[in-house]
Amino acid sequence: GIQVEQSPPDLILQEGANSTLRCNFSDSVNNLQWFHQNPWGQLINLFYIPSGTKQNGRLSATTVATERYSLLYISSSQTTDSGVYFCAVDTDYKLSFGAGTTVTVRA
Amino acid sequence: EAEVAQSPRYKITEKSQAVAFWCDPISGHATLYWYRQILGQGPELLVQFQDESVVDDSQLPKDRFSAERLKGVDSTLKIQPAELGDSAMYLCASTLSGNTIYFGEGSWLTVV
Numbered sequence: 462g463i464q465v466e467q468s469p470p471d472l473i474l475q476e477g478a479n480s481t482l483r484c485n486f487s488d489s490v491n492n493l494q495w496f497h498q499n500p501w502g503q504l505i506n507l508f509y510i511p512s513g514t515k516q517n518g519r520l521s522a523t524t525v526a527t528e529r530y531s532l533l534y535i536s537s538s539q540t541t542d543s544g545v546y547f548c549a550v551d552t553d554y555k556l557s558f559g560a561g562t563t564v565t566v567r568a
Numbered sequence: 569e570a571e572v573a574q575s576p577r578y579k580i581t582e583k584s585q586a587v588a589f590w591c592d593p594i595s596g597h598a599t600l601y602w603y604r605q606i607l608g609q610g611p612e613l614l615v616q617f618q619d620e621s622v623v624d625d626s627q628l629p630k631d632r633f634s635a636e637r638l639k640g641v642d643s644t645l646k647i648q649p650a651e652l653g654d655s656a657m658y659l660c661a662s663t664l665s666g667n668t669i670y671f672g673e674g675s676w677l678t679v680v
């Protein structure tokens with residue numbers, strides 16, 4: 462099956478810092494989604510982004526489908542940004558997840 | 569805002585007992601998924617439904633797990649008998665095919 466690799470596995474940020482999370486995938490996909498998993502376990506959809514760039518507040522994402530990668534940018538990080546960020550790729554209408562990047566934002 | 573509903577939120581059960589989880593997807597979403605997430609890992613697909621039909625259950629341990637979506641709306645995932653290794657979070661998700669997938673809050677299972 463398709464392989465989804467996320468980097469870095471862990472990220473510690475000082476509040477106010479910017480960061481970039483990366484997702485590489487091994488094959489063509491129908492689309493790609495970024496999720497944030499909060500401390501209570503719920504997966505919150507951040508972006509549905511098969512290609513191009515999207516922005517939502519302090520978060521933005523870029524997917525370059527031809528090169529099989531996506532980037533998630535966090536700007537001016539806040540403590541509420543802490544949690545695990547997952548990249549998931551859609552093949553045949555089912556999602557395959559990466560292992561996630563654990564982000565800790567310190568005040 | 570419409571949500572995917574799951575219950576119970578938390579379940580502790582003894583090894584060899586039966587346990588069941590329920591999911592009510594967002595109204596109108598024909599596609600429903602059950603995922604399992606072990607602590608420290610990403611979610612893994614167990615079963616996918618399109619309406620009442622199973623589309624993919626290749627990763628479902630069928631000797632002990634079963635899933636149904638009889639009327640093409642809500643769904644039940646059952647484990648019998650539960651084993652220690654089944655301790656995980658069970659996530660339900662739904663989508664209009666080809667669009668954003670929405671997850672419920674999950675059901676945490678601890679097998680003792």
